[in-house]
Amino acid sequence: MKLHTLLQKLQPYLQYNDVDNIEIQSIENDNRKVEEGSLFVCIKGYTVDGHDFAASAVEKGAVAVISEKELSLKVPVIVVKSTRRALSLLSDAFYGQPSQQLHLIGVTGTNGKTTTTHIIDKILSDAGQKTGLMGTMYTKIGQQKYEIKNTTPESLTLQRTFKQMKDTGVTSAVMEVSSHSLDEGRVHGCDFDVAVFTNLTQDHLDYHHTMDEYRRAKGLLFAQLGNAYHYDRPKYAVLNVDDPASYDYEKSTSAYILTYGIDRDADFRARNIEMNASGTTFELDSPIGTYSLHIQLIGKFSVYNVLASIAAAFASNISMEQIIQSVESVAGVAGRFETVDAHQDFTVIVDYSHTPDSLENALKTVQQLAKKRIFTVVGCGGDRDRTKRPLMAQITCKHSTDAIFTSDNPRTEDPGSILKDMEAGVKNESYVSIIDRKEAIQYAVNQAEPGDCILIAGKGHETYQIIGHEHFDFDDRLVAKEAIEKKKTSSK
Numbered sequence: 001m002k003l004h005t006l007l008q009k010l011q012p013y014l015q016y017n018d019v020d021n022i023e024i025q026s027i028e029n030d031n032r033k034v035e036e037g038s039l040f041v042c043i044k045g046y047t048v049d050g051h052d053f054a055a056s057a058v059e060k061g062a063v064a065v066i067s068e069k070e071l072s073l074k075v076p077v078i079v080v081k082s083t084r085r086a087l088s089l090l091s092d093a094f095y096g097q098p099s100q101q102l103h104l105i106g107v108t109g110t111n112g113k114t115t116t117t118h119i120i121d122k123i124l125s126d127a128g129q130k131t132g133l134m135g136t137m138y139t140k141i142g143q144q145k146y147e148i149k150n151t152t153p154e155s156l157t158l159q160r161t162f163k164q165m166k167d168t169g170v171t172s173a174v175m176e177v178s179s180h181s182l183d184e185g186r187v188h189g190c191d192f193d194v195a196v197f198t199n200l201t202q203d204h205l206d207y208h209h210t211m212d213e214y215r216r217a218k219g220l221l222f223a224q225l226g227n228a229y230h231y232d233r234p235k236y237a238v239l240n241v242d243d244p245a246s247y248d249y250e251k252s253t254s255a256y257i258l259t260y261g262i263d264r265d266a267d268f269r270a271r272n273i274e275m276n277a278s279g280t281t282f283e284l285d286s287p288i289g290t291y292s293l294h295i296q297l298i299g300k301f302s303v304y305n306v307l308a309s310i311a312a313a314f315a316s317n318i319s320m321e322q323i324i325q326s327v328e329s330v331a332g333v334a335g336r337f338e339t340v341d342a343h344q345d346f347t348v349i350v351d352y353s354h355t356p357d358s359l360e361n362a363l364k365t366v367q368q369l370a371k372k373r374i375f376t377v378v379g380c381g382g383d384r385d386r387t388k389r390p391l392m393a394q395i396t397c398k399h400s401t402d403a404i405f406t407s408d409n410p411r412t413e414d415p416g417s418i419l420k421d422m423e424a425g426v427k428n429e430s431y432v433s434i435i436d437r438k439e440a441i442q443y444a445v446n447q448a449e450p451g452d453c454i455l456i457a458g459k460g461h462e463t464y465q466i467i468g469h470e471h472f473d474f475d476d477r478l479v480a481k482e483a484i485e486k487k488k489t490s491s492k
């Protein structure tokens with residue numbers, strides 16, 4: 001593609017000299033990936049400044065550079081106010097605006113994004129569509145899964161992935177949209193058709209600093225959604241009426257609104273919810289009638305995720321009969337309230353609750369199921385929101401009989417200091433702190449008696465533990481199984 005054509009997408013009112021004949025073969029924002037013919041975009045990051053790598057990018061073959069300041073280089077340097085924004089718009093243009101050719105559903109909110117995207121993906125693929133999915137666990141194109149670094153990748157990867165989806169026949173894509181990605185503008189240039197809001201509770205205050213800022217970041221998804229009757233495709237915002245942030249988002253979007261909820265009246269409302277160990281039943285009021293559902297998922301929070309998914313699928317023109325058939329057959333998402341079965345006589349649940357709200361929801365659900373003691377093994381991630389640590393410790397002590405604090409992913413923080421931050425929230429409570437997560441799980445397993453329940457919270461599907469900058473193999477589900485086997489062997 002000609003650089004001149006690309007730049008017109010960026011700043012159509014500006015004339016560019018010396019760029020007429022420059023052909024761009026690729027866009028890169030990492031000098032290590034630059035090849036002959038690349039356009040290098042300098043991003044001032046949180047750890048390093050991409051502008052420092054511009055000269056090296058040119059040596060490797062970059063034919064032009066997008067920068068936030070003048071640079072003295074032997075290739076044209078185009079100065080823009082925000083290179084992150086430029087990267088999003090240029091990537092969208094370079095790959096032929098692929099998201100406009102997909103039915104794109106974005107899901108944002110503190111908790112439930114991964115679960116909701118998976119339910120929506122199942123409904124759409126059961127309806128015969130080839131789908132794409134992007135989120136915390138992986139990128140999926142059809143049945144093929146690819147590793148992913150961020151929940152929402154940066155714009156270059158994102159647009160390249162949309163192009164790959166489009167080229168392989170995907171018609172609908174569903175993705176998690178993190179608050180970080182909205183704040184950094186990774187999703188500028190994405191043409192969303194449906195935007196879903198799950199909920200807003202405390203997390204990521206290390207990044208956003210205040211809940212107002214965090215709420216504003218999530219709201220950007222609804223603000224960028226576009227008009228209800230713009231283009232030939234209607235746009236929908238799917239909002240949770242039981243969460244007050246929805247009222248802000250409703251004001252910030254000009255898309256059609258579909259609401260869901262349990263406690264308040266909504267377009268999609270669940271009533272008469274009944275839960276047992278094998279699933280949940282409820283009555284669903286919808287704009288086109290009332291239905292009875294039995295889902296295999298457990299907990300009030302699961303009902304919210306199912307309602308959000310139903311509304312998003314409805315906005316995607318799937319019939320209610322098809323939607324209900326699909327949601328009733330969803331068995332669960334890996335690492336989300338996943339039970340570990342090693343033929344033991346107590347229950348072990350691995351769950352990805354790593355925020356105060358999700359931990360409380362998970363524990364309240366465990367309380368409804370547990371017959372006897374509840375052991376909770378939980379830690380808090382390092383290099384992340386410190387203020388959630390004492391809260392998570394309080395919630396653990398409040399809803400468990402036995403609280404066992406341990407390490408999550410300490411990253412570059414001292415695991416002992418993270419535990420101290422947790423312990424500060426529960427000065428008058430009883431708990432045990434065991435830094436080593438494997439030992440903590442073994443401790444809970446050794447104590448558990450028939451009928452007890454162990455909740456291992458925080459790491460869900462993760463198959464690693466990050467200590468320092470290194471990833472070590474660690475899977476709560478496997479570690480719990482091994483611990484159970486060890487207990488059985490030692491009691492023989």
Ligand SMILES: CC(=O)N[C@H]1[C@@H](OP(=O)(O)OP(=O)(O)OC[C@H]2O[C@@H](n3ccc(=O)[nH]c3=O)[C@H](O)[C@@H]2O)O[C@H](CO)[C@@H](O)[C@@H]1O[C@H](C)C(=O)N[C@@H](C)C(=O)N[C@H](CCC(=O)O)C(=O)O
Nearest residue numbers: 029030031043045046047048050053150151152154178180
């Ligand atoms: C704090 C934050 O958001 N960081 C994100 C940010 O990284 P950064 O700004 O620090 O980048 P950097 O490493 O300083 O590099 C700056 C520039 O120099 C370039 N570079 C760098 C080194 C080099 O040798 N050569 C070079 O050219 C880099 O390619 C980059 O363009 O931009 C990167 C690209 O988009 C992200 O991968 C990275 O996410 C890091 C890994 C991260 O941990 N992010 C978390 C906080 C996050 O975004 N989480 C949300 C999920 C949250 C949730 O699920 O609730 C997410 O969407 O993943």
Ligand SMILES: Nc1ncnc2c1ncn2[C@@H]1O[C@H](COP(=O)(O)OP(=O)(O)OP(=O)(O)O)[C@@H](O)[C@H]1O
Nearest residue numbers: 110111112113114115136301336351352353358362
């Ligand atoms: N709707 C919900 N409301 C509150 N808690 C929920 C909800 N859905 C799931 N949870 C809890 O949050 C945990 C994480 O769920 P999920 O992975 O779907 O969320 P997420 O928003 O994708 O999280 P992340 O921000 O880490 O990507 C689950 O293990 C469960 O304990």
Ligand SMILES: N[C@H](CCC[C@H](N)C(=O)O)C(=O)O
Nearest residue numbers: 354380381384408409458459
């Ligand atoms: N998307 C979240 C995941 C947290 C998972 C938890 N295990 C941790 O490491 O804190 C984050 O990056 O903050």
Ligand SMILES: [Mg+2]
Nearest residue numbers: 113114136176
């Ligand atoms: Mg997720």
